[in-house]
Amino acid sequence: MSTAQSLLESRPVSVAHLFLSRVRATPDLEAYRYPAPSDDGSSGTEQWHSLTWAQTGERVKVIAAGLLALGVRPEERVAISSSTRVEWILADMGVMCAGAAATAVYPSTNADETAYILADSGSRAIFVENAAQLAKVIAHADRLPGLDHAILFDPQADAIPVDGLEVLSLAELEKLGTAHLEEHPDAIEAAVGAIEREQLATLIYTSGTTGRPKGVRLVHDCWSYQGVAQEVSGLLRPDDVQFLWLPLSHVFGKALISGQIRTGHVMAVDGRVDRIITNLPAVRPTVMASAPRIFEKVYNGIASRARAEGGAKYKIFLWAAQVARDYARAQQNTVAATARRQVPLWLSVQHALADRLVYRKIRAAFGGNLRGSVSGSAALAPDIGYFFAGAGVPVLEGYGLTETSAACTVNPADDLRVGTVGKPLPGTEVRIADDGEILLRGPGIMRGYHNLPEKTDEVLESDGWFHTGDIGEVDGDGFVRITDRKKDLFKTSGGKYVAPTEIEGRFKAICPFVSNVLVIGNGRNYCTALIALDETAIMPWAASHDLGGRGYAEVVSSPQVHELIDGFVQRVNGELQRWQTIKKFSVLPRDLDVEHGELTPSLKVKRPVVEREYAEAIEAMYEGSREA
Structure with missing residues (x-):
């Protein structure tokens, strides 16, 4: 048996077991870095703070104990609705170490869908980042009779009273946990010891390019496997410094936490996308x-x-x-x-x-x-x-x-x-x-x-x-x-199959101005494309091509930009089979985004949504065509 096979077969029951082992093995090593206001209180300045594994273990244990004190029981769901930050990780590990199961909610999810996820999952409590996330829960509190507690990462001065919903700050939950551990010092070890491999650990709802999201049931063994597999594959190493900005509500980010706990490397956590370029030289990651x-x-x-x-x-x-x-x-x-x-x-x-x-x-x-x-x-x-x-x-x-x-x-x-x-x-x-x-x-x-x-x-x-x-x-x-x-493959009216993502990938590779592109053609006699341009790339070009001073929408609708993009379309067409070529295209008046429901939180394009939104533009590209 190989070393990799041996490690996989002897993997811990859960990441909660893995976490407690990590804290015992390397208590004084750095576990996490996170941005926070500078220690001198300077206005508008931030610096990176650190948590050792021992400090992380202490925080996680009192959070887990706080949940036990609130009456949360094994496999009961506790939701988390927050951007990527170190508190997300502490809360998630607290849920795991209490033997409960986390329900991941994207912070960009609207109030209606948030309520659907909380109701469908049967979540008993929810960690929310701030008042804005709490407001989405309160907006549909009448649909959530099983939700008893909301815990705020960023406390607000005036908690909003809601019948049947207790609102706590994270600090208040930790105080409850501290008191619970004074009475039951072995509560967390007992809770973790009772976890079984096939016990529910996480419900992650698919971001869903169509219809209501589906809750994916991932058990403790899924995450334990991920942690060990990432280590034995060489993907992550103990001496790594990883920069994590991905949404932790997404399975990709969540899996990386399992690997990090297994290997024990340093993870710098900041989910603000507009800070990525600034953070990279400061963090100097080895992996991202x-x-x-x-x-x-x-x-x-x-x-x-x-x-x-x-x-x-x-x-x-x-x-x-x-x-x-x-x-x-x-x-x-x-x-x-x-x-x-x-x-x-x-x-x-x-x-x-x-x-x-x-x-x-x-x-x-x-x-x-x-x-x-x-x-x-x-x-x-x-x-x-x-x-x-x-x-x-x-x-x-x-x-x-x-x-x-x-x-x-x-x-x-x-x-x-x-x-x-x-x-x-x-x-x-x-x-x-x-x-x-x-x-x-x-x-x-x-x-x-x-x-x-x-x-x-x-x-x-x-x-x-x-x-x-x-x-x-x-x-x-x-x-x-x-x-x-499989579901994106389409057949033209001439009977030819087209793989749109292949064509879209080729176009992105040669056109430095594109942000998103959708190839259309199902049941049609030729292919067309909807093209959205990257504002940060096209506006400097516009300023140097007699379009300075104009807004984005005016620039992208100009003949000059149409001619520019047409040149890239013709280059792509030269690499394609005749039935794959883009005969016509439309430059969209704005980029696709999550807010308009055109992208999932993980930035996948919701094709049906975009095609409905721009149905007129699509039909215009087929006007006068003869369907075969």
């Missing part, structure tokens, strides 16, 4: 997880700045970007090839020069220590992946779903294959069905949808195989490639 959109925005930002500087600097950037891609492709071929060919000397020389001129600045912007950044949630355009790999910031694309407790495959840092989502984590099996659908089996697979047995039966077979709904393939080396979502 992200969504593809962040890498696309970084790349577009670099390209836009180079274009604005013009002349030689822009030409140098374009040259260096191509060298990075060529170098990364050559490296990948070297690793993959049986003969293990070497990167050509001439390319190595060019790469070394480009490194001094361009790449080292890019690495510095990421803090200078990044050995890898894990990307998930959606597909990363291969050209962008090759660019960052060649620049020394490898993006390790992985794959997973809420139903698989996040990661089930990931690219190894020492054998990166751009365009794939890597190899299965140890303990996870992958099988391709006859129709090309990817099936998964392993300890991380959900135990079903909450209160939805029929929906569970649709995707989960009796022998444990889970139907992902994704189409893909596995190569001879075991690397998995996703080719499309």
Whole structure:
């Protein structure tokens, strides 16, 4: 038996067990960093504060004991509605160590859907970040007769009285916990000791591109498996410094906590997206997880700045970007090839020069220590992946779903294959069905949808195989490639199948101005596209092309911008089969966003919503066409 197999088979019952073991093993080592007002009280200034594992353990125990004092019992649900911050982690671990189960709620979820999630999950209590999150709960309190307690991370001066709902601050809950532990000093060890592998640990509701979200039942063993699998795969190491900004309400962020507790490395926590660029040089992470959109925005930002500087600097950037891609492709071929060919000397020389001129600045912007950044949630355009790999910031694309407790495959840092989502984590099996659908089996697979047995039966077979709904393939080396979502594949009226995400990925790779793009064509006789532009990229271009002083909506509707985007569309069309080409496109008057319901909180496009919103624009692109 291999070491990896041995570690997996002997994994702890739960992350709660893992957490208590971690606190005992390395009490004085740093566990978390988090931003807070400076100690000198200077107005408007922040600095990073730290918690050791011992300090973290003390906070978690009193939170867990506070929940026990409130009457929360094993597997009863306690919700968390907050942005990513260290208190989210403390609350989640407190829920686990009390033997209860956490219900994750996105802070961007509206009041109606928040009430639906709390009612469907049967949550007894909820941690809320601030008064705004509490207000969403109060707005539909009449639909939540089982919700007894709300705990505020950021206390408000005047608690709002609500019949049947007790509002506490986190500090007040911890005082309750301290008193409970004085009477029952072994309460938390007893609660953790009673946890079983198949006991419910978390309900995460799918962000859902259509309809009401479904509650995914993830048991304690799912998270214990994730922690050990991330360690044995080499994804996380004990000496890492990880920067976490991903939503902890999302399964990706939540899984990373399991890996961090297993390895014991430092995690810097700040979910404010507008602070990412500022935080990176301060944190200097060795590893970071992200969504593809962040890498696309970084790349577009670099390209836009180079274009604005013009002349030689822009030409140098374009040259260096191509060298990075060529170098990364050559490296990948070297690793993959049986003969293990070497990167050509001439390319190595060019790469070394480009490194001094361009790449080292890019690495510095990421803090200078990044050995890898894990990307998930959606597909990363291969050209962008090759660019960052060649620049020394490898993006390790992985794959997973809420139903698989996040990661089930990931690219190894020492054998990166751009365009794939890597190899299965140890303990996870992958099988391709006859129709090309990817099936998964392993300890991380959900135990079903909450209160939805029929929906569970649709995707989960009796022998444990889970139907992902994704189409893909596995190569001879075991690397998995996703080719499309099964439900997103469409057939033109001419009978040709089109994979829209493949075309969309190609367009994002060559157009530095795009933010989101949707290829349309189901049942039509040709393909079209809805294109939303990145304001931070297009506005500087507009200012230098006689469009200065105009607003975003006016700029994107201008003939100049239409001509600009048309050039990129024609470039993509040159790489496609005839039936895949984009015959017409419409530039949207604004970008897609979560607030308008067009993106999920994890930034996936809700295709049906966008197609309904822009139905007139779509129909206009097909006016006068003859349907075959």
